[in-house]
Amino acid sequence: MEVNPPKQEHLLALKVMRLTKPTLFTNIPVTCEDRDLPGDLFNQLMKDDPSTVNGAETLMLGEMLTLPQNFGNIFLGETFSSYISVHNDSNQIVKDILVKVLKPLDVKTKFYNAETDEVFLEAQIQNITTSPMFMEKVSLEPSMMYNVVELNTVKQVGEGESTFGSRTYLQPLDTRQYLYCLKPKQEFAEKAGIIKGVTVIGKLDIVWKTNLGERGRLQTSQLQRMAPGYGDVRLSLEAIPDTVNLEEPFHITCKITNCSSERTMDLVLEMCNTNSIHWCGVSGRQLGKLNPSSSLYLALTLLSSVQGLQSVSGLRLTDTFLKRTYEYDDIAQVCVVSSTIQVES
The missing domain is CATH 2.60.40.1230 (Gamma-adaptin ear (GAE) domain)
Structure with a gap:
């Protein structure tokens, strides 16, 4: 019966001798509360230990240096000195040898x-x-x-x-x-x-x-x-109040940008009311032509019928050239509070 020889896993033998520095001695502190049975015994033993740091005995890091007992780890970005020996123990040619040692x-x-x-x-x-x-x-x-x-x-x-x-x-x-x-x-x-x-x-x-x-x-x-995909038309808010009064009109300023670098747009603005936010003005108004990579500013008026944090939604822009509609909801949020009325006595 023929027995196959064991398969060799690695073709290369790597030997590394690292020139290391002494490291700080680390101890494992044992502590307890004063009301426990040992009382202050453990704390006194740590204070008497010459390897601990005075005033910081409970820290694991000591004040004594110890010689390295093993090679340790080499992390990416750290500087170290060593000798590396790579030997090919096989009868094959090895190419593209890389050394990667660990990321910290x-x-x-x-x-x-x-x-x-x-x-x-x-x-x-x-x-x-x-x-x-x-x-x-x-x-x-x-x-x-x-x-x-x-x-x-x-x-x-x-x-x-x-x-x-x-x-x-x-x-x-x-x-x-x-x-x-x-x-x-x-x-x-x-x-x-x-x-x-x-x-x-x-x-x-x-x-x-x-x-x-x-x-x-x-x-x-x-x-x-x-980069976020805004499509051909981008709508952003330039000005909006943080707090408005209930059932009182407030004003916002919108910026509309033609993101296309080649095509002119002919835009129509539509305003759709929600359950809490109502637009004041005429819906379906013509905004005119907007050249490529150009912007226009638009002042709008709203009114809220519900208190609390309300979302500004319901704007629609339609490009009459391509018959394409762009919808904008949750544009911003505004805090609606009840207005106080002072009565003179």
Whole structure:
């Protein structure tokens, strides 16, 4: 009977010798409340332990250095020194050899489109290592089309304070959310009206330090987002009051933009009343011709018959050239309150 030799899983033998630095000693504190049976015994033992930090005995991190016992992990963005030996143990030729060692952070991004051309970027950063990190910098480098405003500080009289407080440590498996507002530069906004299609937003630049001050850096690839599809006609609100009185007329200002770069439109405005919001004016009015990449401003009057937070809906725009109707609902929300009447005695 013929026995096949065992199949070799890997053709290459990899040997790595890392030049590592000493690490801080870590202890596992045992604590209890004063009313428990041991009383203050555990706390006194930790204070007498020479490896603990004075005044912070309950922290796992000690003040003594220990020599590394194993190779440890190498994370993406960290600097390390080592010797790598790759040996081909087989009789085959091996090509396209890559070394990838581990990523320390998990980065997720979300885009939110505002009523205007502004874009809000939310970046969720998670520490997926086994040790805390000092987050030195998390910034967004925008592309040439945008200006960026960081929304991660609380404005005060002096300098802005970070929303995360004075401690910028990110514990293992903890996640932080960073928010940025991007606005198109004037030359791009005026040239195209709105930025269409897939646009490049920019890239995140993250810098951190580990326990002994080793510095790591990670830059993401260029972030891209799909611009919202407004169709050929875009309607946006330029002015609307936050609070209005019940059964009293209030005014809003709308901006209508012809997003087409080639075709002129002939628009007709229709206003459809809802159960709570009523339009004041003549429906079916002619707005006239609107040239490509041009806009017009329209002042409208409404009246609400129901209190509370009400949605402004019911606008219809019809292009008489193509016989195409565009519907706009939930354009904005307004708070309706009852008007107070003062009676003199």
